[in-house]
Amino acid sequence: MTAVTAVTDHTEHEHEREDDPEREREHDERSAGPEETGASADTGRGSEGVWDDGLIARRGPERGAGSTTEGYAPTDTGSSGTGSSAAQTPSTSTAYDGPLRARLDALRELVGLSRTRLDSATLAEAGRVLDEAAARRRLSDRHTVVAVAGATGSGKSTLFNALAGVTISEAGVRRPTTAAPIGCSWTDGAAPLLDRLGIPGRLRRRPLQGPDAKTLQGLVLIDLPDHDSAVAEHREHVDRILGLVDAVIWVVDPEKYADAMLHERYLRPMAGHAEVTFVVLNQVDRLPGEAADLVLDDLRRLLDEDGIALGEHGEPGATVLALSALTGEGVGELRESLGQFTQGRGAAARRIEADLDAAADRLWPVYAAGPSGGRGTRRIGLSEEARDEFADRLADAVGAAAAGLAAERAWRRTAGKACGTPWLRLWRWYEAHRSPRYVGWPVPDPPPDEEATARQRVENAVRMVADEAASGLPTPWGQAVREAAVRGAEGLSEALDELTAKAGVPRGRPPRPGWWPVAVFAQATMTLLQVLGGLWLVAQIIGVASPNLGVPVLLMLVGIVGGPGVEWASRMAARGPARRYGLDAERRLREAATGCGRARVLDPVAAELLRYLEVREQYVRVTGAGVG
Numbered sequence: 001m002t003a004v005t006a007v008t009d010h011t012e013h014e015h016e017r018e019d020d021p022e023r024e025r026e027h028d029e030r031s032a033g034p035e036e037t038g039a040s041a042d043t044g045r046g047s048e049g050v051w052d053d054g055l056i057a058r059r060g061p062e063r064g065a066g067s068t069t070e071g072y073a074p075t076d077t078g079s080s081g082t083g084s085s086a087a088q089t090p091s092t093s094t095a096y097d098g099p100l101r102a103r104l105d106a107l108r109e110l111v112g113l114s115r116t117r118l119d120s121a122t123l124a125e126a127g128r129v130l131d132e133a134a135a136r137r138r139l140s141d142r143h144t145v146v147a148v149a150g151a152t153g154s155g156k157s158t159l160f161n162a163l164a165g166v167t168i169s170e171a172g173v174r175r176p177t178t179a180a181p182i183g184c185s186w187t188d189g190a191a192p193l194l195d196r197l198g199i200p201g202r203l204r205r206r207p208l209q210g211p212d213a214k215t216l217q218g219l220v221l222i223d224l225p226d227h228d229s230a231v232a233e234h235r236e237h238v239d240r241i242l243g244l245v246d247a248v249i250w251v252v253d254p255e256k257y258a259d260a261m262l263h264e265r266y267l268r269p270m271a272g273h274a275e276v277t278f279v280v281l282n283q284v285d286r287l288p289g290e291a292a293d294l295v296l297d298d299l300r301r302l303l304d305e306d307g308i309a310l311g312e313h314g315e316p317g318a319t320v321l322a323l324s325a326l327t328g329e330g331v332g333e334l335r336e337s338l339g340q341f342t343q344g345r346g347a348a349a350r351r352i353e354a355d356l357d358a359a360a361d362r363l364w365p366v367y368a369a370g371p372s373g374g375r376g377t378r379r380i381g382l383s384e385e386a387r388d389e390f391a392d393r394l395a396d397a398v399g400a401a402a403a404g405l406a407a408e409r410a411w412r413r414t415a416g417k418a419c420g421t422p423w424l425r426l427w428r429w430y431e432a433h434r435s436p437r438y439v440g441w442p443v444p445d446p447p448p449d450e451e452a453t454a455r456q457r458v459e460n461a462v463r464m465v466a467d468e469a470a471s472g473l474p475t476p477w478g479q480a481v482r483e484a485a486v487r488g489a490e491g492l493s494e495a496l497d498e499l500t501a502k503a504g505v506p507r508g509r510p511p512r513p514g515w516w517p518v519a520v521f522a523q524a525t526m527t528l529l530q531v532l533g534g535l536w537l538v539a540q541i542i543g544v545a546s547p548n549l550g551v552p553v554l555l556m557l558v559g560i561v562g563g564p565g566v567e568w569a570s571r572m573a574a575r576g577p578a579r580r581y582g583l584d585a586e587r588r589l590r591e592a593a594t595g596c597g598r599a600r601v602l603d604p605v606a607a608e609l610l611r612y613l614e615v616r617e618q619y620v621r622v623t624g625a626g627v628g
Helices: 003-019 021-031 099-114 120-138 156-164 191-197 211-216 232-242 260-267 271-276 291-305 331-343 347-367 384-398 400-419 422-434 448-470 475-489 492-503 516-541 550-623
Strands: 144-150 182-185 219-223 247-252 277-281 319-322
Touching: 099 120, 099 347, 099 550, 120 347, 144 156, 144 232, 144 331, 144 347, 156 182, 156 219, 156 247, 156 331, 182 191, 191 219, 211 331, 219 331, 247 260, 247 271, 271 277, 271 347, 277 291, 277 331, 291 319, 319 331, 347 475, 347 550, 384 400, 384 448, 384 492, 384 550, 400 550, 448 475, 448 492, 448 550, 475 550, 492 550, 516 550
Parallel strands: 144 219, 144 247, 247 277, 277 319
Antiparallel strands: 182 219
């Protein structure tokens, strides 16, 4: 049977199945390989290893008979839900260990830490990368899945057939030609991979089993519909499968190699996947003379503008080739490049690494960029200056400085009462009884407008410290810091009022220093001298005492001058203790306000900053910069 006959037979049976669902079901059961049916690996082969044509249920002639049969056969892989052992056995490839596993673990940790701070849409791509990496790792690492993609008329199906060595995918003038993706596997055990791509058993093929087939051992080739198809379903197939395969062969032709849709929608966004990308300029047989080289150079220029690194001179990057799938020119070079690419068994890991890089780039604005989108160079966290400034604002809001001054004045006033002249003390006693508000420590309640001003000062202090902490953070994390500060500020003004009443200046008289009794005794002595001198003078005036003006006048002068002198000295001596007493009162109130602000505002803000530093460390590991 020739290849043309096989294809014709296959086309006829395909039309029959469209009209007969039962026959299509029977066909799918026949096309299932050993992995689906549980048969041995040799089931469906002839005695000499010739593949059975499952579609038309006809065994090809044995090689020993000297046959020159050119035919294709379905793969040994079936549809999903077959219970294949390959689908249950995790890959043991070391390509997923080391740095790649560390990056995946970091991304998983990053997503977990960010769920309560970022919306699900932002983390959707990262979650997809994790899911796809886990799914691909569970499948065979002996296979490399490569998609053949291209525009209408680019010749991708012809190239697909040329690599398979037999006509598998229909190529013709009818457009779009490929309506559904077709899979072709060079090696057994690819069923789970094709299940993952959603390719049914009736669209799975095997290549011609010739000498060239050994070059592509492990390859699973997927012929995609046209990416520029007018049918939306075709484009959906392309977009879905491109996100699942290990590598892509982009087939372009001399007419549409510069198509804006190809470059803007596919090549440019996937520039980071250059190492798993092949770009093939097909139909070079249509170009005369050196035109093929000129077009190929222009194609390389466009790829460079797209940001796609070109794998030239041994450097990693995209492979760019020129060939003619129709005449076979350059197909051997592509087959050899694919063989080396497949035998390395690292395409799946490189694809996942590229997906990680792309996900890290998309997450850059929410993990590493500042509010303006640029790279932040500012140190993350609250500086000591910012903390001190916040404490100063809270202290100002509760009136710590005013309370300290009031305490200092009260201490001096108490010293004046204790060490002043009796005549001044009598006067102050009179004033105290006439105005009871001067009794004890005069700390009047603030008026309502002052309370409102204090509340505004607290809110302003919280807002400024939140802005300082959020400065330089990505927008979502800066917002989280501000929200934490706002939540902590609820009820802060009332709490500060309670602390002011408890930790403020105590009611009653301030403590007296040790020198006060001496000053009081000295003042009493001066008063006694004044009284003695005055009585002596009165006694002389009424004739009771003998006339002697000098001594009583001298006693009175000493008492009159000494009393104010003692009072002045006491005031000077009281300045230092009074100042220290006022500062101590201010410090207590300041510390109370600072402690309240720290517990309610600074600690929640610091927790958010710590969480951000943790996720940023994980993000650095995701990018690969922190993975050794």
